[in-house]
Amino acid sequence: MSTVDDDPVAAPDWVGRAANQSRLAFGLAVTELAARDSSVVAVSADTLDLIGLRDLSDRFPERLIEVGIAEQNAMGIASGLATTGLRPFVCGYAPFITARSLEQLRNDVAYANQRVVIGAAASGISLGVAGGTHHALEDLALMRALPNMTVVVPADAHQAWHATLATEHLDGPVYIRLGGRVEEPAVTPVVASIRIGQADVLRDGSDVTVIACGALVAPALEAAADLSAQGIDARVVNMHTLKPLDRDPILAAAAETGGIVTAEEHHLTGGLGGAVAELLAREHPSRMRMVGMPDEFAVVGPTDRVRDRYGMSGRGIRAAVLDLLGRSEPLA
Amino acid sequence: MLSNREAKLQGLREAALRLRRNIWRALHAAGSGHMGGSLSAADLLAALYFHHLAIRPDQPDWPARDRFVLSKGHANAALAAVLAQSGFFDESLLDDFYGFESLLGMHPDIKAPGVEMSTGGLGHGLAVGIGMALGAQLQGRDFRTLVMLGDGELQEGSNWEAAMAAAHMGLANLTAIVDFNKIQQSGPVKAVLGLDPLADKWRAFGWEVREIDGHDIGAIVDAFDALPYAPDKPSLLIAHTVKGKGAGFAEDSHLWHVNAVTDEVYRNALDELGDAQ
Numbered sequence: 249m250s251t252v253d254d255d256p257v258a259a260p261d262w263v264g265r266a267a268n269q270s271r272l273a274f275g276l277a278v279t280e281l282a283a284r285d286s287s288v289v290a291v292s293a294d295t296l297d298l299i300g301l302r303d304l305s306d307r308f309p310e311r312l313i314e315v316g317i318a319e320q321n322a323m324g325i326a327s328g329l330a331t332t333g334l335r336p337f338v339c340g341y342a343p344f345i346t347a348r349s350l351e352q353l354r355n356d357v358a359y360a361n362q363r364v365v366i367g368a369a370a371s372g373i374s375l376g377v378a379g380g381t382h383h384a385l386e387d388l389a390l391m392r393a394l395p396n397m398t399v400v401v402p403a404d405a406h407q408a409w410h411a412t413l414a415t416e417h418l419d420g421p422v423y424i425r426l427g428g429r430v431e432e433p434a435v436t437p438v439v440a441s442i443r444i445g446q447a448d449v450l451r452d453g454s455d456v457t458v459i460a461c462g463a464l465v466a467p468a469l470e471a472a473a474d475l476s477a478q479g480i481d482a483r484v485v486n487m488h489t490l491k492p493l494d495r496d497p498i499l500a501a502a503a504e505t506g507g508i509v510t511a512e513e514h515h516l517t518g519g520l521g522g523a524v525a526e527l528l529a530r531e532h533p534s535r536m537r538m539v540g541m542p543d544e545f546a547v548v549g550p551t552d553r554v555r556d557r558y559g560m561s562g563r564g565i566r567a568a569v570l571d572l573l574g575r576s577e578p579l580a
Numbered sequence: 581m582l583s584n585r586e587a588k589l590q591g592l593r594e595a596a597l598r599l600r601r602n603i604w605r606a607l608h609a610a611g612s613g614h615m616g617g618s619l620s621a622a623d624l625l626a627a628l629y630f631h632h633l634a635i636r637p638d639q640p641d642w643p644a645r646d647r648f649v650l651s652k653g654h655a656n657a658a659l660a661a662v663l664a665q666s667g668f669f670d671e672s673l674l675d676d677f678y679g680f681e682s683l684l685g686m687h688p689d690i691k692a693p694g695v696e697m698s699t700g701g702l703g704h705g706l707a708v709g710i711g712m713a714l715g716a717q718l719q720g721r722d723f724r725t726l727v728m729l730g731d732g733e734l735q736e737g738s739n740w741e742a743a744m745a746a747a748h749m750g751l752a753n754l755t756a757i758v759d760f761n762k763i764q765q766s767g768p769v770k771a772v773l774g775l776d777p778l779a780d781k782w783r784a785f786g787w788e789v790r791e792i793d794g795h796d797i798g799a800i801v802d803a804f805d806a807l808p809y810a811p812d813k814p815s816l817l818i819a820h821t822v823k824g825k826g827a828g829f830a831e832d833s834h835l836w837h838v839n840a841v842t843d844e845v846y847r848n849a850l851d852e853l854g855d856a857q
Contacts, residue, residue: 289718315741318745320703321738321745324704325707325710328707328713329715329718331697331715334719356707360698
């Protein structure tokens, strides 16, 4: 599962155009769906290029609904479109398309249970230099708390493409968390299938399990490779769907390995770590460490450095594993 | 002998009277509720459901039906009553208003037959209505979308995002109706946060506006028959109404925006409306 097919000759057209950016892969996949299905429409909140919808706009101009910088309106309109049988994909910046339009999202989309897919770009601290107004570190907690909602966090552009196509078979609202204007390392194959709600075990191991999502899947694999050199055999699970949460691999990890470390680019409240802890507290109390954003607003800075400052990195995940296992860092 | 028009209007007046009785019936069953804004909207709703809207109560999901969204969702007693009178469900369901697991709570729920959108949070309905109107346009369907807004509700900024967008998109198949009863929960609208000049605001946003007496059935019918007011703009109907209309003790008072409905209140309300048939 973890091998990456990077053969440029065989790669489909979308791979190059997505340029390892999940936000662009989402827009390309929506365009692909629009070509297949005349009921697919996109709603943009001045986010045509952010989300890679320029091509859809050129090919199907009537099906690109631009509402301007007005996320509340975008969400309400998407709900109304869905009631008529259309398949709206509403796109925006993660901090705004969740928090700014939260009541529309809750009432018009989730409560009314409309088939709306939300593409949320620039999530986490992908806009690190933009500061706290533009960081989205609570979006997963907000979305997880809404009944009827499916919450997907693709690990890379390839998975974003497949996850977006897979929404074709889902009912009700779907939230897809996407990255910013930076390349994301590829950790899943170009040719792959995703089952929404079914996690992927990327690496087997018996000493400890790292359950990661989104931007922290690559650092989790990096940490597992480092730990292997220390004789620690870490399992790595890509929990690309936070809701519905895939129980089996979590319970298996709790039963079969020496503890669980979760890793996410999100506050430690209410995201992946919270979801895993809620399940384990009920069904299999286990020792855990949680890697993510502590209860504070992040500093300004380049994304990698800001992530690293709060331990959201391969190094931070490795340190959490060693702490969990009662092992010390190797001497440098 | 009555002319056809006068007979039609007389029928609508009787339907509106029965609607007011049914509003009180639901609120009495609930023990309390939003009588003020339900009664102010009653004549408009009677004309919508018994004259204007193309609907099939025995087929609530009929694809070609006109869409009506009650954005001022707290007037659900009026919506529930008019849906019951139209035949979407039995009038006896009004006796379960606010009941445990009832389809009919304080605010409309899309799960109830005839309800097009769950509303209640204010400032939501117009954006949803835009989506419906666009949905019709994109699919080449000719159903119309009407959204009823409260006046106090217009204090929510989301309405103005929607107003701007609907005009920008030239949605002639979208109509908004303002139930302008001039009273909100804590007092007169103009004292809480004034809307004047309301018609000019909408015109400036690009809507074609008409104003009527929202209790004059003839004027209401004419205003609906004249839709759309412009070929390339959304239409706005400002209906000047009286909060609590038909119950003298409740008219024009914010104390009857929402209040308890005791047996005595219920009796007084029905007495004022005249005996039920």
